[in-house]
Amino acid sequence: MEDELRVRLNDHQPSKIFPVKPKSTPKPLSKPETPDSRYWSSFKPHSIPNLVSSVSAVAFSPIHPHSFAVAHSTTVSLFSSNTLAPSRRFSFKDVVSSVSFRSDGALLAASDLSGTVQVFDVKERMALRSLRSHKAAARFVKYPVHDKLHLVSGGDDGVVKYWDVAGGTVVSDLIGHKDYVRCGDCSPVNDSMFATGAYDHTIKVWDARVGNSKWIAEINHGAPVEDIVYLPSGGMIATAGLNSVKVWDLIGGGRMVCSMESHNKTVTCLSVGRMGLEGENRLVSVALDGYMKVFDYGRGKVTYSMRFPAPLMSVGLSPDSSVRVVGGSNGMVFAGKKKNKARDEEEEKKASVVTSFWSVKSEVDESRRRALRPSYFRYFQRGQSEKPSKDDYLVKESKGVKLTRHDKLLKKFRHKEALVSVLEEKKPADVVAVMEELVARRKIVKCVSNLEEGELGLLLSFLQRYCTVERYSKLLMALTKKVLETRGEDINGKEEFKGILRNLKREVNQEIKIQQSLLEIQGVIAPLMRIAGR
Template identity: 35%
Template structure:
């Protein structure tokens, strides 16, 4: 009876974990916000707002003025609104970009014409500084929040107060409109509470949320069913349709989180949308993805971050700092060419046996999901060390693997030789010239943690085999000395790390014990 030889299986090269964390597509996208335009303001940049209409101008509130910058050339100052008696707050565009609203230290809410900078309306019911002012979606109303613990709903056309919203017990510092319902608003205050209001039902909040720290900012998700609040050194994500259920608490900052924004559904690739951006007094702006709320990217600024804005087309990222610095970064993406009218294509002749394309038809067609695929048997292309392994030439196979200078290939081959019981045959019977590549590999990679266990066994086998001829070849002796020095250096490092771990252990134990006593007290 004759037996057919089994098909040779190629050597499977072992894969190892990467040495360092490689930059992801997400990180690459946010790093393309380059060439920061730095503009020094007269005071801390407390608020940044982008116009929703092209060219997406931005309003920057700092000290006693609101400065309007050109969205196409962020370094160019369009207009400066300085009609404030004291510090200005929360300069915001109307959705059409024609009007700007801002609060002030004197409590007055003012509405300006964005082109002429003239004052169109003044609302004077607030008794203390007004820190937040926003236009309604209907363009005819304004919501303002003040340190007098009230929020007020104003009619722009008549210049009168329509509604006073009472419910906060401390300063009102944040407000946001629902993107899906023009009558739903959220306000946040230093009483740790976030109130959800329905303007149609009067001055009673329809929902209250306890953030647990003074609320600095609040924002709705694009769906309108979720909201995020910023305050303390954390963010809270809430399910509004679920009765205000806390979904996630994000403690990714060392200091107070001052601003939070949701990136609009735009951008050159999927990495831009949707994302959540948050800035903090620790100088970091961090980007969160919205599935598991994991931080995907972070940028460090030289001063505490007070405000932040992202243009609707995700082209400009503006950050305001406490030292008066305005940083505007532009996304380095290629411009898209204008669509070109398609020319009329000539009709193709009917395919018949008289045409050469008839005989090659279907070669470039893709198989449908329901088609049955018959895969072509391809002959495996063997590497030189595979061919030698197939012929049981173990010594030559090891030399061929060493010649590749790829440590993962050598490690995979040594493991295969050990499994076959051919490691002794591969290492034995070598002269000085044959030993040098093996020793050079041991010197170079013995201290690598991923190869140490395997190569140490190979080194022991090598020394046992050639112990009697040590001192015969000077070149081999030099390599053995280099291997000894490399191992001594590695052992010295391990000894120092052991001493350091021993010194830190009592400190860590004392710290844990102190923490336990503090919680118990």
């Protein structure tokens, strides 16, 4: 009866075969390509050298063709977005700290460390207005998104000023910060509202229509604020301080939405860019560690990272998502430009129209001559190397599952032979995979009990070598204990097993010492980590 049952089990054919596979190895350092990585790596790099000093600020014109201004030392250089070549320069008496275009792209405002804010016509070199009221260095200047008559500026005197550009006067001095005001940005949905950040760790939201120069909201970033930017919705802002970038919900009372701390050094600048004309918005940050990080604030994760050969001070993205500009502390401007596919296709069409009649005719005759039709004899002599045409319907042949020897033995329920076979192959991942399968089938103990003397030596040698490997230790340690319990009488007194047991004991003792040392180190570090987290 038992033999008949064994024969039936051996003749059993499962409906579908699932080969035994080892557990996946640790993931490689190179991450799979994502839509974000494809988009941000598609910018063709262009370097603009010889700007003498650190690039402190970058700003794009909101009007096509979106020229961009670069502030470096005592100069603001205007560049073309099409050619990335300089077109005009504006000179200052002191180091320029910030630049901003007016909504129509006709005027450019810039602040310098002497405390002066100057307004230029982008087509002229003469300053139209020189606004002097700051008692210390002016650190930022911003035009409201649609307001052409006012400016916002802030400086090291701790005062935020709201200017009437036409009259050259200060409309209101907004006092509230207790340290240097280093950054600010205007709301994209309301020209009267703007936010400023300072070294007193706070972000204050102001409304120019509110009297008594009082802020309407205050947020504590927890570190000196280096930059601030409104997100396109107008109800959220992003701030940078030390190595962290935080997103805040102003409509929700100033609560923090998410925080990114992937930089190793101080974050110096933030910018908001769109992935293509109809893509999602992304928050871009640069830092002194030389990295540019792209942050998906909707999902709260970093989607792309790029390394530059110098500490980074500024970043800007064009409104049409075609140009990316990053400024370094070594005076280099790392510009990136995307290819315009529509323009390239249009040029190709024009070139094809210019092609002469005779060349077109010869190409048509050649395609006709090479064409294969079912009525031609050559049609039936095509080999396997023949490439399919566009109109062919491809039928892909499904490839069968190729089984290894131990998989075939497991399929026939010959468990002991499968274990011995995989031990002889000396592939630890496959051996552990077979052992896990035997555990799932509840046959591992029976296999160990039925092993011959030589086969038992193979198993003990494998356990001695890999039982302390972290990936396999959980299973192999338990199996080693079980083997010693069930086959102890066969192992004791055998000369060929003495060396294996001695090495096994040494490996286990060494692993115990390592674990004890790690526990001691953990005991020292744990209180320090708790103190640092407060």
